Amino acid sequence: MKNSIRDNEQRKAGIPTIKRLPQYLRILKDLEKQDVETVSTTFLAQELNIEPIVVRKDIASTGAEGKPRIGFTTKEAIKKIEHFLGWDNVTEAFLVGAGNLGSALMGYQGFQNHGLKIIAAFDKDDKKIGQEIHGIKVLSMEKLPNLAKRMHIHIGVICVDAEHAQEVSDIMVEAGIKAIWNFTPVKLKTPDDVVSQKEDLSSGLAVLSVKLASKLGFVDIEEV
């Protein structure tokens, strides 16, 4: 008997859809806690201030099926979304750069609900090596390659300064890491079989700046 990792029919989902899925997941889990057994896309849409049809299409792309007049089973929707995102299994990851941001990420418990567990951190600063931050050991950079290979680590998180980002990325790739979560503003150059996702605060700030400016209104100013 054949068994696909992706059980039921799953359609392709675009990036916008993928980005919205965690939002639904968060609300659904809240509802689950409150023992709410079914939920309509209308409700989810209201909570997130988006159109119901968007939610319907997004959820549908995970393979979840609803019942007219009733909606989706909370538990099933959660299961489908988590499975779609691959969050039903926790993957172990290495983090490089135990600075302010790196430490904050290590301290964030929520990632385990998102399929990610940071199990070791690496730094080149001797003062940090040997320390334990939020229960995670900080090791010497030199140990990364062997350890990554031995433990079959596939995900790396980069929190170093921009100038060292590419260097760290190269080491990770060489060590067999296949997915890089990049918290620097640098566009990493990686081989085709390695994926990377840039978490760029400056782009979010740019959007906020422009939104604010357009709200305040670019009124003409009368000079004296």
Next chain:
Amino acid sequence: MKNSIRDNEQRKAGIPTIKRLPQYLRILKDLEKQDVETVSTTFLAQELNIEPIVVRKDIASTGAEGKPRIGFTTKEAIKKIEHFLGWDNVTEAFLVGAGNLGSALMGYQGFQNHGLKIIAAFDKDDKKIGQEIHGIKVLSMEKLPNLAKRMHIHIGVICVDAEHAQEVSDIMVEAGIKAIWNFTPVKLKTPDDVVSQKEDLSSGLAVLSVKLASKLGFVDIEEV
């Protein structure tokens, strides 16, 4: 004489364009440091691994003008982008939630190059109040409303737990803050004249997860 805040002709730019602008800015500033006087969109595109036409349209939307065969003046392009984003003036901001992430953000010097200066932090934890983190004082939440009004603060950064996000947002809005940079996964409910931008790590992680899965390939598994 009339004088518009937006000097030359500037066209509307979509969100994708706005998000890319900081990336160009970063490279342009690097080039400026190296005394490179002109730059072509072809070069920028190569650096970022995107199509030249995208860069050309994006830069054009800021009002910068290039010369055929030569490209854009580095300094002018920087000036236009910064102006477009409103990053040529530094705006003071308040941050609420001096936890791991909040502290990391306070420690990040780069925001000043992006028009943002966090000048005070607020927390409800007595142990944190009175402390100074990365040179920024942590004050009692109760002081926020008056201080924000008195200092005409328009930007707020929220780094509290999800469950307190809406509450903090309400306080900020009441205090006259017009733009909220939201680091919680909660969709904030704000009045029409207040803008907010959510910085959602889980959506980035979702994209990375799906990218990785599709790279690894959803191979069929043969059961025993």
Next chain:
DNA sequence: TAGATTGTTAATCGATTAACAATC
């Protein structure tokens, strides 16, 4: 049954990509 909600099919909108004339 009645009607809220799903899921499908079509229409609209906006962003990306392509083609090409203008020009330094």
Next chain:
DNA sequence: TAGATTGTTAATCGATTAACAATC
């Protein structure tokens, strides 16, 4: 001059929105 690059206009693509039949 020749040709790289800009900037404009048109074509393509994908995502959002709209319309509506199916159904619990």
